[in-house]
Amino acid sequence: MVTLIIAEKPNVAKKIAYALAERKPIRKTLYGVPYYELSRDGKKIIVAPAVGHLYTLAPKTKTYGYPIFDIEWVPVYVAEKGKSYAKDYIKALRELAKRADEFIVACDYDTEGEVIGYTALKYACGVDPKKAKRMKFSALTKRDILKAWYNLEPTINFGMADAGIARHILDWYWGVNLSRALTHAIKRASGKWMILSTGRVQGPTLKFLVEREKEIANFKPTPYWVIKMTLEKNGKQYTATYEKERILDEEEAKRIVQEAKKGPAFVEKVEVKQQKRNPPHPFDLGTLQREAYSAFGYSPKKTLDIAQRLYEMGICSYPRTSSQKLPKNLNYKYIIQSLAKIPEYKPFAHELLGKPQLKPVEGQKDDPAHPAIYPTGELPKPGELTQEEKNIYDLIVRRFLAAFADPAVREIMKVIINSNNHHFILSGARTVKEGWLKIYGKYVSFDEVILPKFREGEPVKVIQIKREKKKTKPPARYSPASVIKKMEDLGIGTKATRAQILETLYQRGYIEGKKKIRVTPLGMKVVEALEKNVPEIVSVELTREFEEKMDEIMKRKLSKDRVIEEARGQLIKILREFKAKELDIGKELMEKLLEREKNKKSKKKTAKELTAEEEEAIKNAVENHEKKSNNLIIVGKCPKCGGDLVVRYNRKTGKRFVGCSNWPSCDVTYPLLQRGKIIPTGKVCPECNAPVVKIKEGKKEYEVCLDMKCKKKMDKNKY
DNA sequence: GCAAGGTC
Numbered sequence: 225m226v227t228l229i230i231a232e233k234p235n236v237a238k239k240i241a242y243a244l245a246e247r248k249p250i251r252k253t254l255y256g257v258p259y260y261e262l263s264r265d266g267k268k269i270i271v272a273p274a275v276g277h278l279y280t281l282a283p284k285t286k287t288y289g290y291p292i293f294d295i296e297w298v299p300v301y302v303a304e305k306g307k308s309y310a311k312d313y314i315k316a317l318r319e320l321a322k323r324a325d326e327f328i329v330a331c332d333y334d335t336e337g338e339v340i341g342y343t344a345l346k347y348a349c350g351v352d353p354k355k356a357k358r359m360k361f362s363a364l365t366k367r368d369i370l371k372a373w374y375n376l377e378p379t380i381n382f383g384m385a386d387a388g389i390a391r392h393i394l395d396w397y398w399g400v401n402l403s404r405a406l407t408h409a410i411k412r413a414s415g416k417w418m419i420l421s422t423g424r425v426q427g428p429t430l431k432f433l434v435e436r437e438k439e440i441a442n443f444k445p446t447p448y449w450v451i452k453m454t455l456e457k458n459g460k461q462y463t464a465t466y467e468k469e470r471i472l473d474e475e476e477a478k479r480i481v482q483e484a485k486k487g488p489a490f491v492e493k494v495e496v497k498q499q500k501r502n503p504p505h506p507f508d509l510g511t512l513q514r515e516a517y518s519a520f521g522y523s524p525k526k527t528l529d530i531a532q533r534l535y536e537m538g539i540c541s542y543p544r545t546s547s548q549k550l551p552k553n554l555n556y557k558y559i560i561q562s563l564a565k566i567p568e569y570k571p572f573a574h575e576l577l578g579k580p581q582l583k584p585v586e587g588q589k590d591d592p593a594h595p596a597i598y599p600t601g602e603l604p605k606p607g608e609l610t611q612e613e614k615n616i617y618d619l620i621v622r623r624f625l626a627a628f629a630d631p632a633v634r635e636i637m638k639v640i641i642n643s644n645n646h647h648f649i650l651s652g653a654r655t656v657k658e659g660w661l662k663i664y665g666k667y668v669s670f671d672e673v674i675l676p677k678f679r680e681g682e683p684v685k686v687i688q689i690k691r692e693k694k695k696t697k698p699p700a701r702y703s704p705a706s707v708i709k710k711m712e713d714l715g716i717g718t719k720a721t722r723a724q725i726l727e728t729l730y731q732r733g734y735i736e737g738k739k740k741i742r743v744t745p746l747g748m749k750v751v752e753a754l755e756k757n758v759p760e761i762v763s764v765e766l767t768r769e770f771e772e773k774m775d776e777i778m779k780r781k782l783s784k785d786r787v788i789e790e791a792r793g794q795l796i797k798i799l800r801e802f803k804a805k806e807l808d809i810g811k812e813l814m815e816k817l818l819e820r821e822k823n824k825k826s827k828k829k830t831a832k833e834l835t836a837e838e839e840e841a842i843k844n845a846v847e848n849h850e851k852k853s854n855n856l857i858i859v860g861k862c863p864k865c866g867g868d869l870v871v872r873y874n875r876k877t878g879k880r881f882v883g884c885s886n887w888p889s890c891d892v893t894y895p896l897l898q899r900g901k902i903i904p905t906g907k908v909c910p911e912c913n914a915p916v917v918k919i920k921e922g923k924k925e926y927e928v929c930l931d932m933k934c935k936k937k938m939d940k941n942k943y
Numbered sequence: 944g945c946a947a948g949g950t951c
Binding site: 232233234274275276277278280281288290292300306307309310331332335336337339340388391392394395396397398399400401402403404406407417419420421422423424425426532536544717718720721724725728 | 944945946947948949950951
């Protein structure tokens with residue numbers, strides 16, 4: 225009697241084997257595929273892995289027309305390029321199945337897992353799925369796996385399998401048929417063979433990008449005025465803003481300035497509040513993708529690829545998770561002790577290990593199959609990681625460590641200045657207790673505006689009060705990271721597919737722009753044509769409908785065949801109408817394509833103007849980002865242009881340096897030590913004219929000028 | 944060839 229347990233993927237097979245084995249499982253390979261032999265309760269057990277879906281849907285006949293509904297399950301390597309590795313897994317399962325007389329599915333307990341198990345049994349093992357039992361666990365711990373083993377479900381969950389199969393078929397019917405319809409329309413109109421596509425997820429994603437594009441195009445900026453007061457205290461200048469932040473009428477703004485200028489100005493009120501900020505929760509994939517985008521500018525796809533490599537090296541946990549919770553039984557202490565061997569993390573790790581209890585902050589979201597992303601405690605070998613891998617690893621490690629650290633405490637100061645009964649507000653904020661910011665502050669930090677002490681009633685020395693004209697701005701364009709977030713919010717796609725689907729929209733020429741996504745005229749037209757003819761496919765409602773139907777299939781209230789039949793009927797009608805209008809739709813799509821090609825050739829000039837505009841936009845974005853999320857520390861005046869010299873962070877490497885606020889028109893920069901706290905001194909080096917900063921590293925504290933080549937640098941504390 | 948979903 226031999227039992228074959230089928231796992232969803234290799235490393236889960238290993239975990240199951242180790243959990244069930246009474247001694248140590250024996251690792252063997254077949255066609256290069258690892259599997260495990262072990263025994264428990266006198267039973268011989270083989271644990272073998274799938275690699276996700278081993279089978280996929282494909283048309284029975286190789287025709288290019290539509291409608292097409294005649295499809296079947298085939299091995300993935302037959303239907304898709306780059307899937308040849310799956311062949312060995314299928315061969316291995318087939319071979320191992322011959323040795324077994326009992327079968328257990330132990331894939332992730334969700335609809336896709338059930339389909340993976342079902343198709344593996346039926347097509348790879350050649351076994352009737354009705355004969356298989358089911359192990360059902362929601363965490364990959366020894367305890368949960370053993371519990372599942374002793375509480376086997378007598379069969380796989382056929383409701384779940386059917387729901388999953390229906391999902392596969394419906395997505396195929398809708399997606400492939402409409403993609404073919406679009407492609408044929410172009411072919412009819414132009415003779416060009418150009419692949420267009422849409423689907424249940426692509427459609428609504430492109431649609432919300434188009435909506436934003438239209439909002440931007442239709443946006444009419446309206447002017448408004450802000451009033452600012454410049455005041456001086458202890459020889460330093462500060463800017464307070466008028467209580468009403470936006471004034472829509474210029475005359476009103478003028479009047480306020482005139483009246484306020486009369487004074488006298490005095491401090492009416494000083495409010496000081498302390499704010500506790502808890503550490504951020506551990507990473508789920510979406511949050512990691514957003515954070516890596518904002519810290520390093522990596523696309524969600526790139527981040528997933530890098531995280532997958534770290535996972536394969538064994539130094540990080542599985543990245544395709546939507547959980548923000550760490551496994552309860554994880555040995556936190558071991559991992560932190562291990563991370564302490566990396567000099568960069570040593571001080572943080574030691575501090576955490578000194579705490580009486582290691583309890584991480586957790587987020588709301590959970591995932592039945594995987595915990596949040598965490599460093600495993602196995603360390604990268606020196607020189608093993610590329611810079612990109614180092615960046616993502618650093619992000620994951622710091623986020624993990626920060627979860628155990630103390631909250632940060634911020635002091636928020638508000639000084640209300642009265643000048644002739646007009647109120648101006650001077651705001652300050654500083655971090656009083658760094659807490660987790662010490663570890664993770666590199667990636668999220670807060671405004672650091674330190675104000676001197678103000679007394680209520682004290683007179684204020686006003687330098688200037690003036691109005692500034694501003695314009696309302698159109699809504700921001702989506703970035704790859706914010707698209708993923710929006711998809712998450714709408715509940716379309718999955719953590720593992722969203723990044724790839726976004727890439728597809730780029731490939732099809734529907735969208736462009738690496739950071740700020742613009743919809744191309746083709747993308748606009750595709751949505752327009754679909755909305756007119758097949759509104760279902762660009763609506764998130766289709767996903768909702770699928771989910772409801774899958775739910776009913778799972779509960780056995782509805783048969784999968786009926787759902788599939790209905791979809792087919794609906795599509796036949798839609799596609800017939802589409803085909804009748806094919807030529808017109810094609811012409812409509814083509815028109816924009818041709819215009820676009822012409823534009824590309826003749827309008828080099830506009831392309832350049834756009835770059836200047838974009839440069840400005842990027843500059844603003846960087847500034848905003850830094851103001852919002854980094855400590856904006858002003859260390860002095862730029863010797864070249866008089867602008868502010870501020871501490872900035874390199875987008876790629878995350879390293880800090882000092883740069884001029886007038887960048888890109890002024891390119892003055894100074895390198896900075898990466899360790900220690902930077903404190904502005906207001907002093908200027910008599911030798912080189914560069915600002916002098918105080919650097920505080922633990923108990924050590926010294927002053928140094930920013931110019932690396934300055935001789936005076938050598939004798940510390942002499943400024 | 945086209946989808947979306949697992950995973951390397």
